[in-house]
Amino acid sequence: MTTTILVIEDDAAIRDMLCFSLRHSGFSCESVSDGEQGLKWLGEQQPDMILLDWMLPGIDGIEFIRRLRANEYLADIPVIMLTAKGESEDKVQGLSVGADDYVNKPFSPPELIARMKAVLRRCRPPETEENQQLEFVGLSLDTKSHRVSVDGQRLDLGPTEFRLLHFFMKNPERAYSRGQLLDHVWGDTVYIEERTVDVHIRRLRKALEPSGHENLVQTVRSVGYRFAAD
Amino acid sequence: MTTTILVIEDDAAIRDMLCFSLRHSGFSCESVSDGEQGLKWLGEQQPDMILLDWMLPGIDGIEFIRRLRANEYLADIPVIMLTAKGESEDKVQGLSVGADDYVNKPFSPPELIARMKAVLRRCRPPETEENQQLEFVGLSLDTKSHRVSVDGQRLDLGPTEFRLLHFFMKNPERAYSRGQLLDHVWGDTVYIEERTVDVHIRRLRKALEPSGHENLVQTVRSVGYRFAAD
DNA sequence: GGTAATTGTTACAGATTTATAACAATACCC
DNA sequence: GGGTATTGTTATAAATCTGTAACAATTACC
Numbered sequence: 264m265t266t267t268i269l270v271i272e273d274d275a276a277i278r279d280m281l282c283f284s285l286r287h288s289g290f291s292c293e294s295v296s297d298g299e300q301g302l303k304w305l306g307e308q309q310p311d312m313i314l315l316d317w318m319l320p321g322i323d324g325i326e327f328i329r330r331l332r333a334n335e336y337l338a339d340i341p342v343i344m345l346t347a348k349g350e351s352e353d354k355v356q357g358l359s360v361g362a363d364d365y366v367n368k369p370f371s372p373p374e375l376i377a378r379m380k381a382v383l384r385r386c387r388p389p390e391t392e393e394n395q396q397l398e399f400v401g402l403s404l405d406t407k408s409h410r411v412s413v414d415g416q417r418l419d420l421g422p423t424e425f426r427l428l429h430f431f432m433k434n435p436e437r438a439y440s441r442g443q444l445l446d447h448v449w450g451d452t453v454y455i456e457e458r459t460v461d462v463h464i465r466r467l468r469k470a471l472e473p474s475g476h477e478n479l480v481q482t483v484r485s486v487g488y489r490f491a492a493d
Numbered sequence: 494m495t496t497t498i499l500v501i502e503d504d505a506a507i508r509d510m511l512c513f514s515l516r517h518s519g520f521s522c523e524s525v526s527d528g529e530q531g532l533k534w535l536g537e538q539q540p541d542m543i544l545l546d547w548m549l550p551g552i553d554g555i556e557f558i559r560r561l562r563a564n565e566y567l568a569d570i571p572v573i574m575l576t577a578k579g580e581s582e583d584k585v586q587g588l589s590v591g592a593d594d595y596v597n598k599p600f601s602p603p604e605l606i607a608r609m610k611a612v613l614r615r616c617r618p619p620e621t622e623e624n625q626q627l628e629f630v631g632l633s634l635d636t637k638s639h640r641v642s643v644d645g646q647r648l649d650l651g652p653t654e655f656r657l658l659h660f661f662m663k664n665p666e667r668a669y670s671r672g673q674l675l676d677h678v679w680g681d682t683v684y685i686e687e688r689t690v691d692v693h694i695r696r697l698r699k700a701l702e703p704s705g706h707e708n709l710v711q712t713v714r715s716v717g718y719r720f721a722a723d
Numbered sequence: 724g725g726t727a728a729t730t731g732t733t734a735c736a737g738a739t740t741t742a743t744a745a746c747a748a749t750a751c752c753c
Numbered sequence: 754g755g756g757t758a759t760t761g762t763t764a765t766a767a768a769t770c771t772g773t774a775a776c777a778a779t780t781a782c783c
Contacts, residue, residue: 373615423760454610458761459760461743464741482741484741651771652770653771688730689773692731693772714729
């Protein structure tokens, strides 16, 4: 299930580099050089997201969004605007017209990717993400109330430990490296030492102690950690 | 396994400072002063990452990235671009997206290191995450959970024994010399006594004892070892 | 059987990896 | 604003793994 991005950008070099970066990050990428072509492309296919340059020949970014939002089939596609200069008037204007986020050039690729993921998360149908009740060996985690309990007894977890446990309970029986845990639990924007994961594992283990279960969070030496019942 | 960084930077002072910081953080560091030399160096060796100054005599940073990305062997090497403050001319700056991240000068070494680690984390396992469930005469090895079991009973292996068994299970019924095993299981960069293989074979055999199967790891005299069911 | 070559086994020091606690910085809540 | 909770980092201790050497056992070959 690849996520397709449509890039609309008039500078060929920037376009190519963007596509390279996106593909490098696992997205599928299509690009056109102006608004006309963009609309034409959209008449045939629907991307999951649009990266839109602010300054375009012909139809400019603002106008493009206006037309997009006017079309009932395309109105829901999230758009991130790329702005050359950080003029706040422009930003406000861009957002007010309906871009879901904007990114100033120059931007760091990780930042762009992170914001794209954030927007995608926000825009995607809430689907299963709503109120999940995860269960595992008597341990139950409720995403809605943000609570964890064992046999009705509450466990006290900090926010990060909760997210960590949540991730583990969604993906038990599988070893994850510290890097993967950072990516999945902390997100993509952060620069955090891998050792920090150890500390939070420790905190999670401590919080899980009253559950009675031993060894739920297991060390996989030279690899990382795994959540499993024995 | 040290991580090698290629630094391309024309200012000798910054170059030395960078190398000092990197080595201090456990990286191995090579540096050149312009793009030509950089490409030449890349023709001979492959670093794990490139730190690239944006303003360079001759081939500039952008052009360098373009050439790098055009080369199939080098395209996947992550690049962090170093940019000076005054150079934020929009169009040109947008091009920095060809890099995996970029850092403004002046930067703090810890920040640079942190971003490097983040980029390396993300680029390292490029989807080659092979998760397979290998089976052999009741023995099963699961790379996803990083576990080995016999008839549901878990076996306890150390990291090297795990890799060794993994290799054997992928290539059973075939004899390998100690040298070949070193290459495949340890990696071909290390120099280790061949007899060390014997010791690990011994450890693997011991760990496999509770499996009930006799003679899974077989000695092929004057050749090496073979993994087979008798 | 004797001998040399090869492999098995064990112990151990050094290296690597993980656990834990303490600390400083930050965010959060009245 | 003051106090509490949370977070990330670091230092140090503890656990575990590794490679090597030394010696024992086995095999091959004459």
